Amino acid sequence: MQTKTTPGAMLKAMREKPPLVQCITNYVAMNIAANVLLASGASPAMVHAAEEAGEFAAIASALTINIGTLSTQWIDGMQAAAKAATSTGKPWVLDPVAHYATAFRRNAVAELLALSPTIIRGNASEIIALAGGESRGQGVDSRDPVEQAEGSARWLAERQRAVVAVTGAVDFVTDGERAVRIEGGSVLMPQVTALGCSLTCLVGAFAATAPEDIFGATVAALSTFAIAGEEAALGAAGPGSFSWRFLDALAALDAETLDARVRISVA
Numbered sequence: 001m002q003t004k005t006t007p008g009a010m011l012k013a014m015r016e017k018p019p020l021v022q023c024i025t026n027y028v029a030m031n032i033a034a035n036v037l038l039a040s041g042a043s044p045a046m047v048h049a050a051e052e053a054g055e056f057a058a059i060a061s062a063l064t065i066n067i068g069t070l071s072t073q074w075i076d077g078m079q080a081a082a083k084a085a086t087s088t089g090k091p092w093v094l095d096p097v098a099h100y101a102t103a104f105r106r107n108a109v110a111e112l113l114a115l116s117p118t119i120i121r122g123n124a125s126e127i128i129a130l131a132g133g134e135s136r137g138q139g140v141d142s143r144d145p146v147e148q149a150e151g152s153a154r155w156l157a158e159r160q161r162a163v164v165a166v167t168g169a170v171d172f173v174t175d176g177e178r179a180v181r182i183e184g185g186s187v188l189m190p191q192v193t194a195l196g197c198s199l200t201c202l203v204g205a206f207a208a209t210a211p212e213d214i215f216g217a218t219v220a221a222l223s224t225f226a227i228a229g230e231e232a233a234l235g236a237a238g239p240g241s242f243s244w245r246f247l248d249a250l251a252a253l254d255a256e257t258l259d260a261r262v263r264i265s266v267a
């Protein structure tokens with residue numbers, strides 16, 4: 001059996017056997033997230049209707065749930081899918097977009113957390129608020145540094161028995177015991193909408209590839225974004241050209257380059 005111990009090895013393994021990833025994401029993110037998965041080497045399917053979301057989760061290799069553009073019907077689909085993923089042993093990822101903004105979102109996220117996500121991925125403001133802290137987030141945008149969210153992430157990971165990923169200038173990943181920081185990316189990334197949502201879907205793709213190493217899979221997905229983001233920023237004139245260069249950089253990124261350039265440190 002091939003060992004999938006580095007981000008590059010996991011990227012290679014994903015491309016050799018592209019996983020089917022069910023993405024329940026928001027209207028803003030659907031197109032870019034699907035393109036991010038295709039460019040990286042996974043198969044996305046945006047399936048959210050309550051009538052089919054659970055049935056689909058049973059055939060997908062991983063599920064991702066993002067509450068960005070929420071409605072009651074979507075919540076029904078999310079819960080059905082999360083239950084089906086758990087009962088069929090598939091990893092699932094929660095992206096609690098702006099959950100602190102309204103009671104509707106807070107309640108939806110509390111119910112989803114009770115269904116035991118395998119991984120939680122959010123920006124610093126979202127993770128601070130999930131741990132009960134005072135976050136300065138404005139709508140979907142983070143206003144807090146990642147360093148400020150590290151304690152919250154560790155607490156949340158222990159309480160939920162999940163891997164928690166906090167993204168921003170330097171990303172942070174923990175399972176409650178281990179923790180790492182990942183450098184890279186670009187200041188242009190938060191200027192392009194839904195790249196965080198797309199990353200959540202890619203975390204699902206890596207988790208499908210390495211379900212035996214959820215921590216490593218999460219680190220690999222974030223590392224892929226970090227290096228492709230750096231590469232895309234080199235020739236970008238602004239967020240517009242960064243956006244298409246980023247898809248090209250994801251598609252062009254190979255395992256060796258990823259492993260040679262990634263900067264991961266123990267936290």
Ligand SMILES: Nc1ncnc2c1ncn2[C@@H]1O[C@H](COP(=O)(O)OP(=O)(O)OP(=O)(O)O)[C@@H](O)[C@H]1O
Nearest residue numbers: 123167168169185186187189190194195196197225
């Ligand atoms: N200042 C920055 N410098 C480098 N990379 C960044 C910076 N801010 C964000 N990133 C990168 O952008 C990607 C998306 O993370 P971000 O924290 O912006 O998600 P988000 O706030 O959930 O985004 P969205 O809600 O728009 O989808 C990650 O790969 C992260 O590392």
Ligand SMILES: Cc1ncsc1CCO
Nearest residue numbers: 026028068069097140194
């Ligand atoms: C802008 C926006 N609004 C709801 S979801 C979303 C995508 C980034 O989170």
Ligand SMILES: [Mg+2]
Nearest residue numbers: 097123196197
């Ligand atoms: Mg987000």
